[in-house]
Amino acid sequence: MTILVIQCRLDSTRLPQKATLTLGGKPIIAWTMDAMHCVPADKYILATDEDSYPILSLIAKEKGWECFAGPKEDVLERFCLIIKETDADILIRATGDNPFLFYDAAQASIENFVSKKCDYFTYTGLPHGSGVEVFNAHTLLDAAEKTDSAYDHEHVGPAIYLYPEDYSIIMEKAPKEWNFPNLRTTIDTREDYETARRFVHVISGTKKIQKTYTASKIIKTISIPTVTKNILLCPSVQKGHGTGHLRRCIKLAAKTGAFLYIPQSYNLQQCSSLIDDxxxxNELDDWQIVHSFTERKYDFIWADMFSLSKAMAQKLWAIAPVIAIDEGSLNTSYCDFVVDIIPSLSMDRSSNIFNPAFIDLPQKKRKNFTTEIHKVLISVGGEDPAGLTSIAETAFKNVKAVDGTSLDLTVARDTIPNLSEKLSKYDLVVTHYGFTAFEAAAANCAVILLGTTPLHIQLAKKFGFACIMNGAINTQTISEMILHPNKLGCGKEMKKALMAQRSSLEDLMISVSNCRRRGCPFCSVKTKNLKTEPDKVIFRDENKTLRRCSHCGLIYISFNVTPSISYKEPYFFENYRRQYGKTYLEDFNSIKSAGVRRSAVIDALYWKKHKNNSKKNTVPAIFDIGCAYGPFLAASADIGWTPYGIDASEEAIEYINKELGYPVVQSFFPDFEPAESFGRTRFEAVTMWYVIEHFENLDSVLRKVSTLLIPNGIFAFSTPSGSGVSAQYNKENFYKNSPSDHYTIFEPAKVSALLKKYGFKVKKIVYTGHHPERFPGYTKEKEAHLRMKSKLMNLGDTFEVYCIKVSELGELV
Incomplete structure (x- = not known):
């Protein structure tokens, strides 16, 4: 007898009554039962307690399951009573808060259990909440007799698997297709429940769920960042801003399951009808509509609000990272990432992305551009504050087609659902500057724009649209315009952009959802006002946002879309070759040569400060952070220092151990203790060569460096310069080319003040990386002169800092 038992009760403390909460039109527990009904068994039983039985037995009966009530706290006893009542031989145990169980993994678990003749079998490595346990039912009865542990009696499985000396236990690593231990599918908290609702929405929308999800579909969907993050879409719902912002956010919410913020104070007339539609x-679920910012914690806010007031921008910034779409205000310092889609006039602010390819263009298009105009649509959108629809209608009624026939005129006074896919039926679309204009142009329709505002008139002209100002909307003007349909499109440049490969806002939302906001690597842990007043934005591009700290002046990445870089073998070989034309190891001797020079500077500074020590009796130790494949370790050893190193790369550390033999450790700085690895706690010098810019939290790094150094020890590092020739003469390009894993950009003039806070005194700065070819007006004849200029004016694109530890952290005020 094989029985499949789901345990469930309703008095969960973190999420009360969670088993009966609705998910995709049915209770959560029903999902678990449906998934487990795909697993072959002789009996299917829902095991609960007396208090939960009245409600859960009804659901069980509806799903064709038996329901058993037993002890509330002693779950092991509940299972034992079921085993005795059914005379079971094999027990499959599942829990009711796991609606997305892998039924195929459960089937495989049973097969493995039978073939391996064990007492207990389960897979390890499945997403949390996707697995089951299989027991020898007789063994579980025996185990229950032997244990009086409250933990064993609450959790059932430990009664067997915590006693391997008594029972045959197999915890087998799940096959590759199921092995995703970092994913989570269980429902234990309110956050889990909201993730589950988005999960179901993304797969099935608002349709009634007919079929149990497969493991592959579960894994694919729960891996999407927008499913596991709470994202709030904030459209403009104010009169005069049009309906495009709301419609765009409704589409995004429908695709991603994001929340949609509709304040009670909205005054956009069409808001209710658009939401109701x-x-x-079945585009939205009612749970997606929220009316305040305080209902839950949000991970990201997407603001499509036409123009953010400073008060609203501050409010959103304090809640979560803000991504702004087509933002019309200058309050974008409160926005982590800015996306411009609808082309606008030049604004005194930058954006991360400008790309009309994000406009959701129609699938249905005319085969060829309009040559004669007969069918005309007038659609000025959901709002028409200037009353241009009626004026245009009156003018067009008296316009004749080229062949003398009357125009087939359609006038839309309200929002037309799915309008973009209906545009291709018309020869001419009359609208205002906005989404419909671009959609009509992409559908190969002729387009005439009505000048609703002076700004819209300027925009229409800038991007090549034919536009009629309010006072000129008359029969004569229109009759003359429709004689030349070829002039009623958009400009060539805009047409090219519209015909380009499309980009998806949904995909952008997914990539951005892996990001997080960063504060200044020095100051964010010390200051408390960064959440209300952001630092000034100095640069934006599609990969990052750079800010300058208002406290210390450091330039840092505050928002980074690029995935984290892995410092494994490809970083030192393929990536290094792409940048320098050779691999790191091929460049080893050149890097070591620079290390010899640096070591000499450190050696001179150290012995100048430690004159009383005898060079014969003292061998100073140097600790190189980010030692890579060891060229600086070799250089410092050559001048008589004892080198130690640390690096995140396993391959690099393995190479040093095998080829160079220096004491090194594979670990992440500053989270390591040198006493454990090297048998010492302090060093005479600590170095970082092109490493310091890779740390996100420099405060903890420099504090750790201070603790590692002896009094008057040397701290030396190199880094790209934010004041070099590249930054001086082509700042935009310099910021754009700054790698995504360089979280800080140092400027030599600010280094002394920064390091002083940690007890370091700068003794020497060496300017390196001189590139005369990067000066404006460079020619081969000017190269020597420009190189000299670079050296005299300290315009190297990199620099080295050598400082002495003059005080301990505890002595600093």
Whole structure:
């Protein structure tokens, strides 16, 4: 007899009554039962307690399951009573808060259990909440007799698997296709429940769920960042801003399951109807509509609000990272990432992305551009504050087609659902500057824009649209315009952009959802006002946002879309070759040569400060952080120092151990203790060569460096310069080319003040990386002169800092 038992009760402390919460039109526990009904068994039983039985037995009966009530706290006893009642031989145990169980993994678990003749079998490495346990039912009865542990009696499985000396236990690593231990599918908290709702929405929308999800579908969907993050879409719902912002956010919410913020104070006339239509058409779930910012914690806010007031921008910034779409205000310092889609006039602010390819263009298009105009649509959108629809209608009624026939005129006074896919039916679309204009142009329709505002008139002209100002909307003007359909499109440059490969806001949302906001690597842990007043933005591009700290002046990456870089073998070989034309090891001798020079500077500074020590009796130790494949370790050893090193790369450390033999450790700085690895706690010098810029938290790094150094020890590092020739003469390009894993950009003039806070006194700065070819007006004849200029004016693109530890951290005020 094989029985499959799901344990469940309703008095969860973290999420009360969670088993009965609705998920995709049915209770959570029903999901678990449906998944487990795919697993072959002789009996299917829902095991609960007396208090939960009245409610859960009804659900069990509806799903064709038996329901058993037993002890509330002693779950092991509950299972034992079921085993005795059913005379079971094999027990499969599942829990009711796991709606996305892998039924195929459960089937495989049973097969493994039978073939391996064990007492207990389970897979390890499955997503948390996707697995089951299989027991020898007789063994579980025996185990229950032997244990009086409250933990064993609450959790069932430990009664067997914590006693391997008594029982045959197999915890087998899950096959590759199921092995995703970092994923989570269980429902234990309110956050888990909201993730589950988004999960179901992304797969099935608002449709009734008919079929149990497969493991592959579960893994694929729960791996999408927008599913596991709470994202809030904030559209403009204010009169005069049009309906495009709300419609765009409804589409995004429908695709991603994000929340949609609709304040109670909205005054956009079409807001209610657009929301109602989206709910009625199964695009949105009602739980997605929220009316305040305090209902939950949000991971990201996407603001599509036409123009953020400073007060609203500050409010959103304090809640979560803000991604702004087509933002019309100058309050974008409160926005972590700015996306411009609808082309606008030049603004006194930058954006991370400008790309009209994000406009959701129609699938249906005319085969060829309009040559004669007969069918005309007038659609000025959901709002028409200037009353241009009626004026245009009156003018067009008296316009004749080229062949003398009357125009087939359609006038839209309200928002037309799915308008973009209906545009291709018309020869001419009359609208205002906005989404419909670009959609119509992409559908190969002729387009005439009505000048609703002076700004819209300027925009229409800038991007090549034919536009009629309010006072000129008359029959004569229109009759003359429709004689030349070829002039009623958009400009060539905009047409090219519209025909380019499309980009998806949904995909952008997914990539951005892996990001997080960063504060200044020095100051963010010390200051408390960074959440209300952000630092000034100095640069934006598609990969990052750079800010300058208002406290210390450091330039840092505050938001980074690029995935984290792995410092494994490809970083030192393929990546290094792409940048320098050779691999790191091929460049080893050249790097070591620079290390010899640096070691000499450190050696001179150290012995100048430690004159009383005898060079014959003292062998100073140097600790190189980010030692890579060891060229600096070799250089410092050559001048008589004892080198130690640390690096995140396993391959690099393995190479040093095998080829160079220096004491090194594979670890992440500053989270390591030198006493454990090297048998010492302090060093005479600590170095970082092009490493310091890779740390996100420099405060903890420099504090650790201070503790590692002896009094008057040397701290030396090199880094790219934010004041070099590249930054001086082509700042935009310099910031753009700054790697995504360089979280800070140092400027030599600010280094002394920064290091002083940690007890270091700068003794020497060496300017390196002189590139005369990067000066404006460079020619081969000017090369020597420009190189000299670079050296005299300290315009090297990199620099080295050598400082002495003059005080301990505890002595600093």
């Amino acid at each position: 989206a709910l009625k058409n």
